[in-house]
Amino acid sequence: MGVYIRDLDYTPQPIAYVLYLDPFLASVLGGSLLYLLSQKFYGFLKEKNGGHAHFPFEKVALPLLFLMVASGCLTWSI
Numbered sequence: 001m002g003v004y005i006r007d008l009d010y011t012p013q014p015i016a017y018v019l020y021l022d023p024f025l026a027s028v029l030g031g032s033l034l035y036l037l038s039q040k041f042y043g044f045l046k047e048k049n050g051g052h053a054h055f056p057f058e059k060v061a062l063p064l065l066f067l068m069v070a071s072g073c074l075t076w077s078i
Contacts, residue, residue: 031067038066 012020019026042062046053053059 030070034066034070035063038063041066 008022008024010022012022015021015023015026021029039059039062042053042059045058045062055061
């Protein structure tokens with residue numbers, strides 16, 4: 001079972017009193033932005049370490065860490 005467009009109701013809501021977006025769309029956009037930021041941060045860390053990762057699978061661990069921290073902050077701040 002997956003998520004299909006016909007299964008989603010478009011219900012835009014105010015987000016941060018500025019944006020008027022559907023919560024699912026806002027989550028997708030926010031997650032994508034966090035992923036891109038984590039990859040830029042990985043590139044910065046790799047450059048500072050002479051072109052090598054600090055530990056195996058660092059490129060995988062950083063996006064997961066960014067998304068888990070953001071999810072935890074949003075879950076427990078509301």
